[in-house]
Amino acid sequence: MELEDVLEEYRYHCLAKGFTEKTMRNKRQELTQMKTYLMEKRAIRDIESVTVHDMRAYIRQKQIAGLQPQSIVAMIKLISAFFNWCVSEEYLIENPMNKVEKPKVPKKVLKGFTPEDVNKMINSFTYKNYIEARNKALIAMLADCGLRAMEIRGLLSKNVKETTILINGKGNKERTVFISPVLKKILIRYERIKNQFIKEKNINSDRYFLTYLGTELSHVALYNVIKEAGYRADIEGKRISPHTFRHFYAVQTLSEGQMDVYSLSRILGHSDIATTQRYLTSMTDTQLLEKAISSSPLMNYGRGNALM
Template identity: 65%
Template sequence: MKLEDVLKEYYYYCEAKGFTKKTLINKRQELKQLLEYVVEKRAITELESITSFDLKAYVRMKQIKGLQPQSIVSMFKTIHAFFSWCVREEYLEVNIASKVDTPKVQKKVINAFTGKEVQDMVASFTFKNYLEARNKAIIAMLADTGLRAMEIRGLQFTNVKETTILVNGKGNKERIVFISPALKRILIKYERLRKENFLNKNITSNYFLSYQGAGLSHVALDSVVKEAGKRAGVTTKKVSPHVFRHFYAVACLSEGGMDVYSLSRLLGHADVSVTQRYLHSMNDEQLLNKAIASSPLMHLR
């Protein structure tokens, strides 16, 4: 069976599954590169002719070109998923990608925000105008819900309710996160200024809008976060939406006493093992407090 024909079928399968546009583009680009490699470098056109040795050579080629380990691992997940699908469709008997080792990725230690730094970043914006209120609400929501950057940008106005937010996460998977009273106070003021600023104007359905009433770009959101760090004097740490997500996760585990399974659902992780990584980021004091709070003897009467 022609590899090119099987790939076309797989693309339609992915579209039917409802993958995001970005995911579909990434899959097409990577699998197109694999197709070109096996045809041009290995003289293979049939799906059944590809072996694990061909895939190992493909990974090695990527390494020689200087692709970073994390990028190779991400790339190969796409290839592995394709061959898994081929097995399910009975085009292949085994997933040959399972026999290929990928580089080990060195885990990066994220220097998380302190509670004081987050408090200062939220307080660095005011309610004097729409943009100030919007930025304040963005920082507060990032810190209090742990939403991803793409989830903040794609958040729909109708999905922000009284006490809950319906989030459209990775792979178009929906989940519910909750609005604390502290966050709600900020959102109420933001929504009031949003309504006044865009009265009788055509705007998109996004919850957070640019000054012109359009959705926020990745660059625009990143600029808001970096401005918060600059105003609050956070200069020794990376300031990004993901670090706020990290802060939220560690705070829930260490201070909120939340279990890792509940946190996994709130963060939208497909696998709880991803959430467990945040446990490794807790410092000794946080672990001590958690241990004391969980002590059986401390709860005896």
């Protein structure tokens, strides 16, 4: 079977599975590079001719080009998914990536936001106009609900209820997150200003957060809002991004003992609990100490009983 034909079939398979535009773009880019390498450097035209030696050589040339270990691991995962599909469709007997070694990824502890950082960022915006109110509500929702960038950008007005928000998450999987009273107070004022803004501009959109023109926020626009919040709050030495707010939500929820890791995994929309558990590695010693004390059997027993 020709390599090009199999790749084209796989592309339509992924489209039928409902992968996001970003995921499809990443798959298309990486698999196109792999195809070019196999055809031009290894003279391979048929999928059956691909061996573990070819794939090791491909990974090696990526490393020589300076690709970081974390990116190499992500690339291997993406390519492996393609070859696993080839095995399931009986185009191959075995996945040639099975014996390709993954590079070790250095563990980096993300220096996250503190509650004071987040409070300053939320309060750096006012209610004086629609954009200010929108930015305040957007930052507050990121911090209080742990949403992904794509989830908050695509959030529909009809899905923001009285106490819950219905999220259309990664892989088109729906889940529910909850609105705290503090966030609700901000959203009520935002919605009041938004309704007036929509009326004056004669806007008809189903998105909860809008641009000045009444359209959905772009990826760049969302990042600009967050960067502005970090700038106004004078946050330094930390990554100012949507994921850092998601990280903040996870770490605060775990460190305060408000939720177990299994429940948090569902709230965050993780398909694998191991992804959620990685947030535990970024908790500070102080947070871990406080968590240990609050969950201590003897401390909890001692609250209702005198211990000698």
